Amino acid sequence: MTTRVRFAPSPTGYLHVGATRSALFNYLYARQKGGKFLLRIEDTDLARSTDESTRSILEGLEWIGLAPDEDVVFQSANADKHRVTASKLLAEGKAYRDFTPKEAPTDSSVKDAIKERARAQGGEKNMRDNPYRDLSTVESDTRAGNGEPFAIRLKVPETGKTAFTDCVFGLQERDYAETEDLVLLRSDGHPLYNLAVVCDDIEMRITDVIRGQDHLTNTHKQILIYEALGVTPPRFAHLPLILAPGGKKLIKRLHGEIVSLTTYRDAGFLAAAFRNFLALMGWSASEEREIYSLEELIEKFSLAGVHRSSAIFNYEPNNPKRWTDDKLIWMNAEYIRTMPLADLLPHVKAELKAAKLWREEYDDNDDRDWYERTIDLIRARFFTLKDFSSQGRAYFSEDYDFDPAAIDKNLTKFPDLQTWLPELAMRFEQEFGQKSAGGSDKTFTEENIETVVKAFTEEKGTKLGVIMNGARTLLTGVAVGPSMLSVFEVIGLEKTLMRLRSQVAFNS
RNA sequence: GUCCGGUUCGUCUAGGGGUUAGGACACCGCCCUUUCACGGCGGCAACACGGGUUCAAAUCCCGUACCGGAUACCA
Numbered sequence: 001m002t003t004r005v006r007f008a009p010s011p012t013g014y015l016h017v018g019a020t021r022s023a024l025f026n027y028l029y030a031r032q033k034g035g036k037f038l039l040r041i042e043d044t045d046l047a048r049s050t051d052e053s054t055r056s057i058l059e060g061l062e063w064i065g066l067a068p069d070e071d072v073v074f075q076s077a078n079a080d081k082h083r084v085t086a087s088k089l090l091a092e093g094k095a096y097r098d099f100t101p102k103e104a105p106t107d108s109s110v111k112d113a114i115k116e117r118a119r120a121q122g123g124e125k126n127m128r129d130n131p132y133r134d135l136s137t138v139e140s141d142t143r144a145g146n147g148e149p150f151a152i153r154l155k156v157p158e159t160g161k162t163a164f165t166d167c168v169f170g171l172q173e174r175d176y177a178e179t180e181d182l183v184l185l186r187s188d189g190h191p192l193y194n195l196a197v198v199c200d201d202i203e204m205r206i207t208d209v210i211r212g213q214d215h216l217t218n219t220h221k222q223i224l225i226y227e228a229l230g231v232t233p234p235r236f237a238h239l240p241l242i243l244a245p246g247g248k249k250l251i252k253r254l255h256g257e258i259v260s261l262t263t264y265r266d267a268g269f270l271a272a273a274f275r276n277f278l279a280l281m282g283w284s285a286s287e288e289r290e291i292y293s294l295e296e297l298i299e300k301f302s303l304a305g306v307h308r309s310s311a312i313f314n315y316e317p318n319n320p321k322r323w324t325d326d327k328l329i330w331m332n333a334e335y336i337r338t339m340p341l342a343d344l345l346p347h348v349k350a351e352l353k354a355a356k357l358w359r360e361e362y363d364d365n366d367d368r369d370w371y372e373r374t375i376d377l378i379r380a381r382f383f384t385l386k387d388f389s390s391q392g393r394a395y396f397s398e399d400y401d402f403d404p405a406a407i408d409k410n411l412t413k414f415p416d417l418q419t420w421l422p423e424l425a426m427r428f429e430q431e432f433g434q435k436s437a438g439g440s441d442k443t444f445t446e447e448n449i450e451t452v453v454k455a456f457t458e459e460k461g462t463k464l465g466v467i468m469n470g471a472r473t474l475l476t477g478v479a480v481g482p483s484m485l486s487v488f489e490v491i492g493l494e495k496t497l498m499r500l501r502s503q504v505a506f507n508s
Numbered sequence: 509g510u511c512c513g514g515u516u517c518g519u520c521u522a523g524g525g526g527u528u529a530g531g532a533c534a535c536c537g538c539c540c541u542u543u544c545a546c547g548g549c550g551g552c553a554a555c556a557c558g559g560g561u562u563c564a565a566a567u568c569c570c571g572u573a574c575c576g577g578a579u580a581c582c583a
Contacts, residue, residue: 008583009583010582010583012582012583042583043583044582044583045582045583047582048582048583049583098581100581102581103580103581110580110582111580111582113580114579114580115509115579117579117580118509118510118578118579119509119510120509121509121510121579124509124510125509125510125579151581152581153581169512169513172512172513173512174511174512175511178510178511178512178579179511179579180579182580183580183581184581185581186581187581188581190581192580192581192582192583193580193582193583194583196583197583212577213512213513213514213576213577213578214576214577214578214583215577215578215583216512216513216577216578217511217512217577217578217579218578218583220512238513240513240514240576241576241577243575243576245518245519246575247574247575247576248575248576249576249577277520280520280521280532281520282520284520284521284522286521286522286523287522287531288521288522288530288531288532289531289532290520290521290531290532290533307514307521308513308514309513309514309515309576310513310514310575310576310577311519311520311521312519312520313519314518314519314520314533314534322534325519325520325533326519326533326534327519327520327532327533327534328533329533330532330533330534331533333545337546380545380546380547381544381545381546382545383545391545406543409543410543453542457542463542464542465541465542465543466542467542468542468543469542469543471542472542472543472544473543478544479543479544480543480544480545480546481543481544481545482544482546483541483542483543484542484543485542
């Protein structure tokens with residue numbers, strides 16, 4: 001049987017990084033088995049589902065490279081089928097009408113109210129004490145016929161237990177006494193989650209359900225529905241959760257944008273790096289290695305390698321340098337500086353375009369070599385694609401800012417530089433400028449530049465670093481970067497002269 | 509409350525009866541060097557606790573603590 005798995009988010013917000021990992025694991029599993037990866041939008045909660053959320057989920061999946069293999073299924077479109085299934089179970093006596101009036105919502109949070117009620121009931125609660133459970137068919141039909149509203153509940157057997165072997169957590173058993181007669185259909189006719197999921201998974205011919213650990217108890221309920229329907233359940237695998245520092249739930253309300261996938265796209269992360277990082281949250285190939293291509297992940301992935309303990313998404317809210325998980329930041333940087341340049345180039349192009357720094361000449365033969373060499377040179381110290389347009393701005397534009405810390409460290413401390421650097425410009429012009437302008441015809445290359453700068457430094461009786469770092473600040477606006485000799489060469493003689501002569505940085 | 513899970517460096521993790529408990533990130537130090545966030549070398553740092561089984565327990569069993577999930581006419 002062909003493996004068919006699904007990622008089934010509810011469109012009630014952004015695409016969560018934890019949900020993204022579920023999608024990734026489903027995808028890896030499907031690809032490895034030569035199966036299909038499907039997407040189902042669980043929009044049965046009409047009140048909370050939004051189109052915008054659906055769009056953002058689709059967008060996020062596309063960015064991360066997890067496009068579904070078949071058309072997206074919208075659960076709400078199947079509501080009629082869900083109702084038919086509920087009626088069938090009712091007709092077969094496997095479900096019953098519950099005429100208990102719908103409870104009014106409480107003022108406390110739903111979650112707390114449930115917890116409170118459960119605590120009050122303790123372990124004493126008899127899950128089979130619904131007065132309508134054994135109502136005669138005749139009376140049930142009569143009351144329904146009279147227009148009395150009712151919910152349809154599954155009739156969970158008195159004794160016995162549900163059991164399944166989870167591919168991650170092993171044998172899971174739950175006594176029927178622990179499971180209430182779950183509602184299949186609301187009194188307003190809307191199908192509920194557990195019924196909808198089972199119906200759709202059957203219809204989509206899902207073979208393996210891979211989802212978050214928070215669904216572990218739902219699985220027992222769903223197995224009861226499968227049994228009532230006489231359908232063999234799929235295989236189940238539950239994934240440990242991704243938590244926030246301190247072991248708390250990672251949610252937007254508490255932790256902000258860092259939980260949303262699109263944040264990373266917008267912050268200049270590479271999808272490949274993010275996928276790689278995510279794959280290592282809760283899964284391991286049992287080897288000492290951390291960089292994996294998508295192909296390698298597909299090859300190595302296994303549910304047996306998925307952990308049972310939750311992972312913590314580590315970050316420090318008030319530390320700009322560690323605004324998200326430091327290993328993720330490292331991994332993105334690692335990808336940027338080590339991936340094949342040709343693979344990186346399109347991403348940099350997109351970033352420069354977005355920052356209005358892109359020029360078509362970079363694609364032409366004339367400037368292409370320069371462009372690619374420059375990217376290759378500066379990428380070594382960058383963490384995100386954003387760095388190409390921020391820290392790297394001076395390589396592509398005359399309109400760049402000076403980092404006050406760089407000015408302080410490299411210029412202010414050496415007042416002589418205000419005259420020395422324009423002098424250096426003059427020296428460069430003499431050495432490398434046009435013959436017609438009275439210069440020699442030496443080319444502006446690292447080796448030649450070094451000779452000139454060293455001689456200049458000696459004349460001034462200062463250290464090479466003073467000149468180099470002063471020049472660095474003027475030429476690039478920042479205090480860090482590649483070897484200055486390379487920077488001179490890449491910036492080119494003309495711009496170097498201009499920038500060395502500029503007094504802007506000294507006056508700021 | 510009840511049911512179900514979990515617990516190895518700060519974080520991600522390897523190991524699953526005998527290991528100097530390994531790697532990665534972060535952090536710190538040294539080196540390279542014209543700076544540096546690149547690179548190289550090194551360092552700090554962990555088996556939640558208590559019993560038991562065993563010649564031997566991080567590893568197996570039981571208990572405790574703590575953490576998480578679930579407990580809806582939400583998904």
